[in-house]
Amino acid sequence: MRMLINVPETVVADGLRGLAAAHPGLNVDVENRVVVRGDAPVAGKVGLVSGGGSGHEPLHGGFVGVGMLSAACPGEVFTSPVPDQMARAAAAVDSGAGVLFVVKNYTGDVLNFDMAQELAEDEGVQVAKVLVNDDVAVQDSLYTAGRRGTGATLFVEKIAGAAAEEGAPLERVEAVARRVNERSRSFGVALGAVTTPAKGTPTFDLPSGELELGIGIHGEPGRERRPMMTSREIADFAVEAVLDDLRPSSPVLALVNGMGATPLLELYGFNAEVHRVLAERGVPVARTLVGNYVTSLDMAGCSVTLCEADEEILRLWDAPVETPALRWGR
Incomplete structure (x- = not known):
């Protein structure tokens, strides 16, 4: 096992200590596993809380800050x-305006956020919840009932976070988040398997010269396995899968996301192919983001997420954001 770690048991705590050292503007509670923006709670502002298993960084802790999440809850690796x-986290960010939970559609996350909502409401915190289920690859998986939550989580957290930063009430922030999720679809591809610190070996078998189409962010199986394809061929398959489900009638936000071990040079080349397919299908691209944002440890591969945008979505996407992993306009 070749990993830049001490021991598997302290990977998450060590990462949180490093996050705190790199970004002193955040309040990082290593013991209780909560990352909170330094000025929380902000008077009159809806709090946004998300979280999930570690191993998908910068999701979610890297998205805590002005214009995005108020707090994030990292679980153990690939564990809610x-x-x-x-x-x-909800108590730490609640200013009296309420809290929105952004939940990826994985069974453990859903169940635990439901219980957390009850706990928070028992303490007088008003909580709303939005489920992200954007993955078109499979209807049900090893971890979900229904579609998995993947790349659209970034769109939901950024755009709902901007609405909250403007002072929108909880009902409005929730409605914006739901609209973004409903207008977003994703599809992922694995070129290499993922290795977790606890296991130390690949979590699934992907022979040399093959790839998995429709992979999940925990290494769940996808639609099918094929011999290795070119970037052009992968873009044709992935974008067509998204468009066949989304069928946008307006410009889109495009996220070309690396799964953790794919270099930016390859991601930018793949982005060119994604734009080619969209142009061939007559779909204008309003904004593009390329990089490793919703990852799966050391998995080689990528995902494509498209969100059908409107004027409000574009305005909120362009609004200032300042987090460890995403920042512009300030």
Whole structure:
């Protein structure tokens, strides 16, 4: 096992200590596994809380800050955080305007955020919840009932976060988040398997010269396995899968996301192919983001997420954001 770690048991705590050292403007509670923006709670502002298993960085802790999340709850690697973490995060960011939970559609996350909502509401915190389920690859998987939550989580957190930063009430922030999710679809491809610190070996078998189309962010199986394809061929398959489900009638936001081990040179080349397919299908691209944002440790591969944008979505996407992993306009 070749990993830049001490021991598997302290990977998450070590990462949180490093996050705190690099970004002193955040309040990082290593013991209780909660990352909170330094000025929380902000008077009159809806709090945004998300979280999930570690190993998908910068999701979610790297998106805590002005214009995005108010707090994030990292679980163990590929394991949901526990309800107490989420309830503690909600209490830390609640200013009296309420809290929105952004939840990826994985069974553990859904169940634990439901319990956390009950705990928070028992303490007088008003909580709304939005489920992200954008993955078109499979309807049900090893971890979900229904579609998985993947790249659209970034769109939901950024755009709902901007609405909250403007002072929108909880009902409005929730409605914006739901609209972004409903207008977003994703498809992922694995070129190499993922290795978790605890296991030390690949979590699934992907022979040399093959790829998995429709992979999940925990290494869940996808639609099918094929011999290795070119970037052009992969873009044709992935974008067509998204467009066949989304069928946008307006310009889109495009996220070309690396799964953790794919270099930016390859991602930018793949982005060129994504834009080619969209142009051939007559779909204008309003904004593009390329990089490693919703990852799966050391998995080689990529995903494509498209969101059908409107004027409000574009305005909120362009609004200032300042987080460890995403920042512009300030």
